[in-house]
Amino acid sequence: MRRQKIRGHKRRHRHIEEWRLENLDLRFDLIEKYNGDHIDIVVHPWCDISIINSKIPEPKAKTKELMLSGLIDIYESWKKQLDQLGQPYYFKIWLYEPRFSKSQVVCGIGENIDYYENVFFKPGESKKLKPNNYGQLKNRLENFTWEYRLDEDHYDNTEVGEPDIYASRQDYEDTKKWFTKLLKKPHRTNKFKEPIGDIIESYSLKRGDIWLGGQK
Template sequence: MANPFVNKKKVRGWKRRIREVDMWKNNYLHLDIEELNRTQRKYLKIWLDPWNRLVKRTPPVWFSRIILQALLDVYNAWYKKLKATGEPFYLKIWLYSPNFVHSQVVCAVGDALNYYDDTFDKGTVRKEFPTKFSNLPNIESLEWELCLDSITYWDSELKENIAEGYETISSYNNIVQRSYASGQMKLSYGNDTYYKIKVGDVWLGSLNATK
């Protein structure tokens, strides 16, 4: 299957795109604590054209490093503001691989402090942190935890898609066989079976809040 995050169409105007990264970063360096206390959660995604269009594109490695450095700068600025409050907080960089354009800085406080605790399943295979990012300034000061980037499919939706002609029995069986985890969950409409398919890795990076 072709990787939907790869697009070979030539990208032009790199100097302008580098400036856009700086403007994007500068717009989010300041964390409004009062607003955060009202909303309980805040995140910064890679809202940069052409990478975040409907059909996602993977930036070249050198440009991904520039974007990740911007996320690190925002993370450090938010960390200082949150640390100064003296209150507990959740603050992590979610670094996706190979789906880099999904990477983001994520924050939660108050009643939402544990909102993201079960977002990802833990990685089961030992891997080294991606070497293409390993020498970015200050990146080693963060502790990085490997988790799974996955898609969850629901049995009822898959069977409904088969009935409506959007899914085949063969593709349904393929999802069931490829799933690394499955089980039943009680939802608002009743019990349903889920299947999780791994599509990549996600590294969760954070500073030790006690430092």
């Protein structure tokens, strides 16, 4: 798969600033309705799904720095507003590497607190975020406490499905071949005590790291 070339960086940087400004206010209506809210990096082309069989490269240098600075600004603005709720909450920056464009700010209240606290797998190994890798944002990142987790893709035993859902027998066989090859890679297997429908086990493949950053 070829890599898509990113052009027009000044325009991208302007869009990052627009995205940052549009998301400084906490959406209390969503907090009340869904017990949480989150902000993704919604900046073209990183928020898009490629339809031309090309891979969108992760943001780098100044673009990456502006995005992360925007996430920190949103976090700091939301925290002042969350503190006014007068109730417990979960609130973190989810910083992905190397899939940086998946990074987001996430908050939750009520039953979502426990969900978010346990959504990512905590490995036995210990790694620390290196603020020096983020240029001028080093000091701002050091104001956070960062916890290490795994960035994983998840599948289950029903991934391939039955032959009759495919357009052709060849499509079915190709998917089986792809899934068999996928599970030859290192992964975690989780067998459920109680089946969820036809799902009896899941498979988690590491794609990178996640650091969960918060302030008191």
